[in-house]
Amino acid sequence: MNNVFVICEIEEGKVADVSLELMTKGRSLANQLNCKLEALVLGHNLKGIEKELYPYGADVVHIGDDERLEPYTTLPFTSIIVNLFEKEKPQVALLGASTFGRDLGPRVSSALVSGLTADCTSLEIGPHEDKKAGKTYENLLYQIRPAFGGNIVATIINPDCRPQMATVREGVMKKEIYDATYKGKVNNLEVDKILKPEDLVVKVIERHMEKSKVNIKNSSIIVAGGYGVGSKENFAQLEELAEVLGGEVGASRAAVDAGYASHERQIGQTGVTVRPKLYIACGISGQIQHTAGMEESSMIIAINNDPNAPINKLADYAITGDVGEVVPKLIKFYKQNTK
Amino acid sequence: MGLKIVVLAKQVPDTRNVGKDAMKADGTVNRAALPAIFNPEDLNALEQALRLKDTYPGTEVSILTMGPGRAADVIREGLYRGADNGFLLTDRAFAGSDTLATSYALSCAIRKMDKYDLIIAGRQAIDGDTAQVGPQVAEKLGLPQVTYAEEVLSADKKKIVIKRRLERGVETVEMPLPGVITVNASAPDCRPRNAKLLMKFKHAKTITERQSESEDYIDLTADRPYLNIEEWSVNDIETDVNWLGLSGSPTKVKKIENVVFQAKEAKRLTPADEEIDELMKELIANHTIG
Ligand SMILES: Cc1cc2nc3c(=O)[nH]c(=O)nc-3n(C[C@H](O)[C@H](O)[C@H](O)COP(=O)(O)OP(=O)(O)OC[C@H]3O[C@@H](n4cnc5c(N)ncnc54)[C@H](O)[C@@H]3O)c2cc1C
Numbered sequence A: 001m002n003n004v005f006v007i008c009e010i011e012e013g014k015v016a017d018v019s020l021e022l023m024t025k026g027r028s029l030a031n032q033l034n035c036k037l038e039a040l041v042l043g044h045n046l047k048g049i050e051k052e053l054y055p056y057g058a059d060v061v062h063i064g065d066d067e068r069l070e071p072y073t074t075l076p077f078t079s080i081i082v083n084l085f086e087k088e089k090p091q092v093a094l095l096g097a098s099t100f101g102r103d104l105g106p107r108v109s110s111a112l113v114s115g116l117t118a119d120c121t122s123l124e125i126g127p128h129e130d131k132k133a134g135k136t137y138e139n140l141l142y143q144i145r146p147a148f149g150g151n152i153v154a155t156i157i158n159p160d161c162r163p164q165m166a167t168v169r170e171g172v173m174k175k176e177i178y179d180a181t182y183k184g185k186v187n188n189l190e191v192d193k194i195l196k197p198e199d200l201v202v203k204v205i206e207r208h209m210e211k212s213k214v215n216i217k218n219s220s221i222i223v224a225g226g227y228g229v230g231s232k233e234n235f236a237q238l239e240e241l242a243e244v245l246g247g248e249v250g251a252s253r254a255a256v257d258a259g260y261a262s263h264e265r266q267i268g269q270t271g272v273t274v275r276p277k278l279y280i281a282c283g284i285s286g287q288i289q290h291t292a293g294m295e296e297s298s299m300i301i302a303i304n305n306d307p308n309a310p311i312n313k314l315a316d317y318a319i320t321g322d323v324g325e326v327v328p329k330l331i332k333f334y335k336q337n338t339k
Numbered sequence B: 001m002g003l004k005i006v007v008l009a010k011q012v013p014d015t016r017n018v019g020k021d022a023m024k025a026d027g028t029v030n031r032a033a034l035p036a037i038f039n040p041e042d043l044n045a046l047e048q049a050l051r052l053k054d055t056y057p058g059t060e061v062s063i064l065t066m067g068p069g070r071a072a073d074v075i076r077e078g079l080y081r082g083a084d085n086g087f088l089l090t091d092r093a094f095a096g097s098d099t100l101a102t103s104y105a106l107s108c109a110i111r112k113m114d115k116y117d118l119i120i121a122g123r124q125a126i127d128g129d130t131a132q133v134g135p136q137v138a139e140k141l142g143l144p145q146v147t148y149a150e151e152v153l154s155a156d157k158k159k160i161v162i163k164r165r166l167e168r169g170v171e172t173v174e175m176p177l178p179g180v181i182t183v184n185a186s187a188p189d190c191r192p193r194n195a196k197l198l199m200k201f202k203h204a205k206t207i208t209e210r211q212s213e214s215e216d217y218i219d220l221t222a223d224r225p226y227l228n229i230e231e232w233s234v235n236d237i238e239t240d241v242n243w244l245g246l247s248g249s250p251t252k253v254k255k256i257e258n259v260v261f262q263a264k265e266a267k268r269l270t271p272a273d274e275e276i277d278e279l280m281k282e283l284i285a286n287h288t289i290g
């Protein structure tokens, strides 16, 4: 009762990265709250799936395995989750801000009349004092997220309704094994008893899933280009730099909009969040929507011909100069020094 | 076969063009400095409704919006582009609503709006980027939902077939009607205003707007009922007040902060060969690269 739950998403038979990232976060929240961490997985052919979740600190893995749960549709998932949550009364429930989580989360929260905060960038535990009502609360979930196009950061709480629900985008939280030998237990859900015919009215007729080809999120070196790179041809220089350094190419939205790079490479609030060892920002001004997705990089090098570009405030090294001149030099001197 | 379609449209501050004066000194948003616009993805939603109207004569498209009096602009904009009529839900009782309280109020209004076959919302509103109201309206009305819709492939009185755009692919789904869909920005753009409709609906107004007109204003709605934009307050729809506004909102804003950079000292370099060479040596030495 009153534990932290993570509603997991299955991708190609495995627990999705975003869910494992939330397990890591959920484990630390559960430790702070002194309660258990429970995972919930729904789908078909899930045998052994709990083994993927135990190392992240899952105390209980609830599994609903039924052919009617694959592929995902909203209503049967909602029925099963609502049924389980009414019994288990979680205090916190997290899910990915993917198309899955953003379809399912609001439906579940509406059915349970609990609050839901979308796209959180940080989750913390803290107290709250409601002066008007003369009430104090301990251990609430602070759901922190940008709003108004990234111009403000709001801390949202749900003082009275449970569970406190939040979605978080892929890559925002860090995925970290908690204990490779950790063992929890499985709770098999009786899907058959819960599902009703009206849960199954929406039918998936056809489905084409593409495996994501680029993997900037897991790359430890990122060479990112912005509008200042100037052309698709100049972008090829960044690709060369990324290749010699063993990294990936990322982009700002302005560069994506200009057609210099594909959408899946976009970094920032509406793209992916990355935290590589090294981030080289080439011709990127450093607007908040972009930096929201890269500011936690361990080291940042900015190349910009404007000495006052906002990106320089985040940078460890700010090279004031033309991308077309600096990038080839980075390649040249890297090669010279590693020979 | 005509369908009855309700399009949910919201008036939002244009957060995509936030100027310097948009933030007050205390870090709160200066809403007055931001132009109010038709939420972009709600225009995509309207276009899907209008396409169904093109295909199935007899289809009626109604716009429903909840907001302050000036949100009637959104309804007029919809009329200029081809919607048939509009409903403005406005009352102090709705102030402070989070997505759940908003969805509840909208669902009560929809219940009152005669029969409907399809409710179309935008995927998300740009002021909050939450994407919750569509699915929550569906849940409150006990209807099935299809989110991230990009195209309605076919429809009849009983069911609708929709192409969805997901992060990593596309899906075609079939949903029985009545139901709710939410439409993505990747769906076709909305058609522009139509000159004839602009002339026809230029004077469409809510009762409050008509009452604030000057005295010699002639009420046109008597012989032109289509110029009336229906205005509902909390008393016009059946609700439980505990579910509305602040008290019906489980989520509360605890704190708001303006976004500021915490500046740190960058090491300044020029493109000179020696400096780039030195930088590369440093990065290799501390194992950042290499
Ligand atoms: C709701 C919302 C969400 C958004 N989400 C994202 C997001 O996820 N990711 C994102 O990146 N953006 C996002 N944006 C857009 C963001 O606000 C900026 O517009 C964008 O990041 C700017 O990209 P840029 O820095 O490449 O281009 P610009 O701002 O045009 O900057 C170009 C820079 O290049 C420099 N430059 C020009 N020529 C050269 C040269 N030859 N050599 C060196 N430097 C040069 C210039 O000095 C300038 O600093 C979002 C915006 C909104 C409103």
Ligand SMILES: Nc1ncnc2c1ncn2[C@@H]1O[C@H](COP(=O)(O)O)[C@@H](O)[C@H]1O
Pocket (backbone or CB within 6 Å): B008, B009, B010, B011, B039, B041, B042, B045, B064, B065, B066, B067, B099, B102, B106, B120, B121, B122, B123, B124, B125, B126, B128, B129, B130, B131, B132, B133, B134
């Ligand atoms: N106040 C409102 N009036 C009408 N429709 C709304 C309102 N708020 C939200 N919606 C609809 O719900 C969608 C999602 O909104 P949101 O959950 O706020 O991102 C919007 O694109 C609109 O179609």
